[in-house]
Amino acid sequence: MITAGNRPSIRCPLPEIDLGGGSTPTKLGFFKIPASNCCYKSARSSFSATVKAMEGSKVSCVDGKADFVRELDKADSNADDKGLVEDSKGKSMRQMSTIGNSSNIVWHKCSVKKIDRQELLQQKGCVIWITGLSGSGLCSIACCYLNCSLLGPKCCLGYATFDDASTFCCCTFVLKITTDCHYLKNPIEGKGEQIECTDSLDNSSSISDVPELHVLVQKVNSAAACVEQIGDIVGMDDIELLGVGFKVKRWCFIVMSRILQMRSNRTLYESQTLSKCQKLSHCRGKLTYILDGDNVRHGLNRDLSFKAVDRAENIRRIGEVAKLFADAGVICIASLISPYRKDRDACRALLSKGEFIEVFMDMPLRVCEARDPKGLYKLARAGKIEGFTGIDDPYEPPLNSEIVLQQKGGVCASPCDMAETVISYLEENGYLIS
Numbered sequence: 091m092i093t094a095g096n097r098p099s100i101r102c103p104l105p106e107i108d109l110g111g112g113s114t115p116t117k118l119g120f121f122k123i124p125a126s127n128c129c130y131k132s133a134r135s136s137f138s139a140t141v142k143a144m145e146g147s148k149v150s151c152v153d154g155k156a157d158f159v160r161e162l163d164k165a166d167s168n169a170d171d172k173g174l175v176e177d178s179k180g181k182s183m184r185q186m187s188t189i190g191n192s193s194n195i196v197w198h199k200c201s202v203k204k205i206d207r208q209e210l211l212q213q214k215g216c217v218i219w220i221t222g223l224s225g226s227g228l229c230s231i232a233c234c235y236l237n238c239s240l241l242g243p244k245c246c247l248g249y250a251t252f253d254d255a256s257t258f259c260c261c262t263f264v265l266k267i268t269t270d271c272h273y274l275k276n277p278i279e280g281k282g283e284q285i286e287c288t289d290s291l292d293n294s295s296s297i298s299d300v301p302e303l304h305v306l307v308q309k310v311n312s313a314a315a316c317v318e319q320i321g322d323i324v325g326m327d328d329i330e331l332l333g334v335g336f337k338v339k340r341w342c343f344i345v346m347s348r349i350l351q352m353r354s355n356r357t358l359y360e361s362q363t364l365s366k367c368q369k370l371s372h373c374r375g376k377l378t379y380i381l382d383g384d385n386v387r388h389g390l391n392r393d394l395s396f397k398a399v400d401r402a403e404n405i406r407r408i409g410e411v412a413k414l415f416a417d418a419g420v421i422c423i424a425s426l427i428s429p430y431r432k433d434r435d436a437c438r439a440l441l442s443k444g445e446f447i448e449v450f451m452d453m454p455l456r457v458c459e460a461r462d463p464k465g466l467y468k469l470a471r472a473g474k475i476e477g478f479t480g481i482d483d484p485y486e487p488p489l490n491s492e493i494v495l496q497q498k499g500g501v502c503a504s505p506c507d508m509a510e511t512v513i514s515y516l517e518e519n520g521y522l523i524s
């Protein structure tokens with residue numbers, strides 16, 4: 091038994107550590123590691139005595155170091171050139187700034203850079219800013235995009251990948267499966283079919299445990315039989331052969347594919363399907379986060395009204411948060427009315443060139459008003475809500491947005507098809523590193 095004050099001397103072999111003094115300790119205890127061996131020192135030296143306080147500073151200083159600077163001494167942070175100025179002796183000093191109501195603040199950067207995060211995530215952070223009238227589909231397209239971008243191995247175990255499909259297989263069908271419904275889509279005709287769901291998908295790890303999937307396969311087969319070009323009928327064996335056993339968490343696309351290495355003359359259908367699958371494969375597994383105007387107003391921006399000045403603040407805050415997400419490497423979707431051009435442009439100015447992708451939901455007011463999912467247009471028309479965008483408050487459409495989504499011939503594309511337009515843009519502009 092070990093009691094206080096009666097600590098046995100413990101001997102254990104330690105790995106060779108060069109302590110600079112030439113000795114290797116054999117006894118467990120405290121030993122001094124020369125400061126020059128510690129990266130801590132470089133962080134310390136970069137902050138201590140290099141901060142120049144500004145007049146009127148309320149920061150207390152001891153030994154030439156402000157309290158918060160000593161706090162920063164603890165942080166693992168490397169100095170960079172940002173904010174460094176030289177004093178009269180040519181020594182580097184970190185410039186303090188006053189921004190808004192904050193005085194004596196400095197900019198700290200970390201040695202782990204944005205590019206490191208991008209490499210880790212295999213994607214480039216950016217902000218997709220979706221603007222338009224209430225009811226134009228801001229939320230719907232953002233959610234569709236999110237579903238598409240999350241697809242991939244993180245969502246299902248064991249599956250036929252789109253990459254496989256594009257390299258050596260020919261896709262016959264794309265099944266889109268969620269925890270609450272199965273959705274079978276025939277990519278040729280774009281027709282879909284809802285299939286009843288049970289919980290068994292969630293609890294099963296093997297495809298043969300899922301009776302609904304057998305039903306699904308039969309439906310695939312009967313649909314396949316109607317399309318001549320498809321040829322062979324998809325069966326359970328094909329699925330098992332390709333390892334399509336799964337545990338579905340959110341959304342999941344599964345390609346039921348047949349290996350068609352020998353087939354040279356691909357039909358139009360096959361190439362169309364392939365290109366669609368390739369597109370999806372590029373965006374799956376990408377980390378995306380939505381900042382929705384309504385949702386953010388439930389928390390961070392709960393103090394803001396719909397007066398112009400508060401809308402501007404709403405947009406400014408969301409722009410700043412979106413910028414942080416993009417810096418973290420996340421594809422951040424900000425979906426909010428953001429009616430004023432100058433407020434949106436100010437957010438654009440926060441980001442590097444190309445990182446702010448403005449998407450204009452160019453839906454006519456009459457369409458949005460006819461949808462009126464919350465009944466707010468009706469209330470606004472009746473004068474029960476004041477300052478409602480599009481009714482008695484302005485909306486300034488973007489002049490040069492990267493993407494404009496609008497009806498064609500009076501027909502509105504589905505939110506998913508619209509999301510695909512955004513995905514294509516990201517793909518073409520190198521935001522989805524495959």
Ligand SMILES: Nc1ncnc2c1ncn2[C@@H]1O[C@H](COP(=O)(O)OS(=O)(=O)O)[C@@H](OP(=O)(O)O)[C@H]1O
Pocket residue numbers: 223224225228229382383384387396400401402404405425426427428429464466475476477478479483
């Ligand atoms: N006066 C007024 N004008 C416009 N919109 C109103 C108003 N009052 C409430 N709402 C509902 O709030 C949602 C818009 O919030 P946002 O944060 O996107 O607006 S803004 O960007 O600050 O203009 C928006 O919800 P969604 O339609 O779901 O986007 C509106 O229905």
Ligand SMILES: Nc1ncnc2c1ncn2[C@@H]1O[C@H](COP(=O)(O)OP(=O)(O)O)[C@@H](O)[C@H]1O
Pocket residue numbers: 223224225226227228229230231461463502503504505
């Ligand atoms: N592309 C679309 N085609 C048809 N209806 C749509 C489309 N996008 C959205 N909707 C419908 O319009 C309504 C408003 O959509 P929503 O995404 O909530 O708009 P917002 O966030 O702009 O208020 C919803 O009932 C939604 O189902």
